[in-house]
Amino acid sequence: MNHQDIPPKPASPPRTGGMPQIQGGAGPAPAPESVTWSQPRHDPAPEKRANRKPALWKAVLVVVVLAVAGSLVWLAVWLNSSPGTNAAKKDAQGVLQTTVTPPATPQPLPREGVAPAEYAVGDCFKDFDPQALTSTMVPCDTGHSAQLVATLQYPDNTEYPGAEPLKAKALEVCQAAKLGPAAKQFQLNYQRSFPSSTSWESGDRRVDCYVTADTGNVINASVLP
Template identity: 30%
Template sequence: MEDREQPDSSPRQPARPARSRHRRGFGPAGLWMVLGGAVIVLLLVYGAGRLFDAASPGADPEPSASRDPSPGIDGVIARDVPAGQLLVGDCLNDFGGPLGTATVVTCRTPHTSQLIGLEALPEGGYPGDDRATELAEQACKAITLSPAAALSGSWNYEFSRPSRATWEAGDRGVACFLTLTEGRSSDSLLPAEGPAA
């Protein structure tokens, strides 16, 4: 008996010719993809640099306001002074609120606001927003004002206070301002400093 191969009855696919998928050059779509990727990388590098600059200790994003030691007839000492650069006793016009900018003028120059004090809230855990506001207001109202200051008109206390985030970073500061709701004052609200004893 001879062994014969039985013909394979399973269906077979005929061989297909190989096709090359090789492209030459990028073409317009490839060029746009490369340019888009480069722009994304540049934006990421720029964003990381901005974050690093903002988180760097000692980074001062605001330039220091230049004060005129001899103001002219307009009484302007400095314009657009950031809140963090105001000094206790500064009399202010164009007051932008406790965290805004202001124009510092001599206190003999008609003005609408004055930074009357910088206080600190007690150490400990964050007291919560309402309690922090209450403590800040109490600290500002405890500041001694000049009995000679003409408190005519309606004055409001305005102040900044720490938020939970700034508290956790060590901030306990309160900046206290008095602001006229109408009119202007030409006096300091703070007592004159006496001679050193």
């Protein structure tokens, strides 16, 4: 047999394991103790995973901060909008007063010629006329015909609301008045007083509510609590 007719054995296929070959040798060379690669290996996956956790924590922290800030804002709004417990409280258009505060009858009484601008909640008046320019103020434990039981003071920069709105507001003021047990001893009526357009231009901003007796100076005690 002509050995030249026998095709030579094919060359061994390339190895994929990365083990170097020795040319002309009968088999693979022993594995080296260490291998130096021509380019450094890069594995981006671990780096991406490492960066993902801080980003996630930052997002959670932002959400928590926003939630806390929103809760504080809501709480502040709720507290500011809650009704107060003080007898003098701010109305949408003024300050309502329903309890005795100085200078209610502190000066020596009786006192004649007192102007309405000097009236205070708790003051008592003899022969009271709400249209009069002055009144006679007396101690509430002596005979009188009227007592101022509630007021509402509009801000100075408020425009004149008109007669009908002021009349309605005066009714609200009387409805807010708080009377004590002594009020049951007398036949009383509510009487409202509010500024005219002329007095408003002069600086009058107060709406008053009185309790009055139609039969004269028959009240001899304060009707407030």
